[in-house]
Amino acid sequence: DIQMTQSPSSLSASVGDRVTITCRAGQSISGYLSWFQQKPGKAPKLLIYAASNLQSGVPSRFSGSGSGTDFTLTISSLQPEDFATFYCLQTYSAPFTFGPGTKVDIK
Amino acid sequence: QVQLQQSGPGLVRPSQTLSLTCAISGDSVSSNSAAWNWIRQSPSRGLEWLGRTYYRSKWYTDYAPSVKSRITVNPDTSKNQFSLQLNSVTPEDTAVYYCARAVFGVVRDLMYNWFEVWGQGTLVTVSS
Numbered sequence: 001d002i003q004m005t006q007s008p009s010s011l012s013a014s015v016g017d018r019v020t021i022t023c024r025a026g027q028s029i030s031g032y033l034s035w036f037q038q039k040p041g042k043a044p045k046l047l048i049y050a051a052s053n054l055q056s057g058v059p060s061r062f063s064g065s066g067s068g069t070d071f072t073l074t075i076s077s078l079q080p081e082d083f084a085t086f087y088c089l090q091t092y093s094a095p096f097t098f099g100p101g102t103k104v105d106i107k
Numbered sequence: 108q109v110q111l112q113q114s115g116p117g118l119v120r121p122s123q124t125l126s127l128t129c130a131i132s133g134d135s136v137s138s139n140s141a142a143w144n145w146i147r148q149s150p151s152r153g154l155e156w157l158g159r160t161y162y163r164s165k166w167y168t169d170y171a172p173s174v175k176s177r178i179t180v181n182p183d184t185s186k187n188q189f190s191l192q193l194n195s196v197t198p199e200d201t202a203v204y205y206c207a208r209a210v211f212g213v214v215r216d217l218m219y220n221w222f223e224v225w226g227q228g229t230l231v232t233v234s235s
Binding site for chain 2: 001030031032034042043045049050053089091094096098100101
């Protein structure tokens with residue numbers, strides 16, 4: 001299995017802040033990485049696929065970058081509705097594996 | 108617009124079989140450009156992909172090694188849905204279970220797949 005790690009595990013930020021979350025794969029996964037946002041009691045919501053492609057309907061303040069083993073999710077200006085937990089997922093090879101999550105809360 | 112509707116019991120006795128169904132609207136379980144997945148989430152294990160089924164001239168399945176000996180994911184073309192069966196459950200199988208559609212597409216000349224639609228989730232508790 002390909003192990004996925006994320007950092008930080010949690011962060012506190014203010015509305016308007018620029019936020020960066022990192023995901024690292026245990027081996028090269030090329031660009032086979034997605035990012036999800038999850039709010040309590042809800043299913044994960046796709047934000048980014050293929051490392052840098054914005055899912056339809058997702059605000060442009062979200063962006064993704066990276067390739068190989070290191071990836072980042074950036075929120076350019078944090079909005080009140082963005083406070084949630086964010087996960088990465090590798091779809092390079094089955095079994096697909098998720099990162100442990102990064103919780104973003106209000107400072 | 109594709110939607111997935113999950114159904115199944117919220118309580119399963121230890122050693123019994125967990126059975127969930129995911130009904131598809133807006134797409135076909137036999138689609139050649141999608142795969143139909145089951146994922147679960149628990150505080151101890153986080154988000155865990157369990158398995159998938161998909162059709163490419165014939166039916167294929169893939170399973171996570173952690174559950175491979177106990178899991179079956181089956182398509183039901185007559186009802187346009189797919190199902191999860193997990194045998195011999197223990198309290199460690201207590202989790203929120205999700206179904207999800209993964210679509211396949213070409214990005215930068217490579218074939219990718221991404222999990223774009225999810226079911227609403229079902230909390231399944233394994234307890235006597």
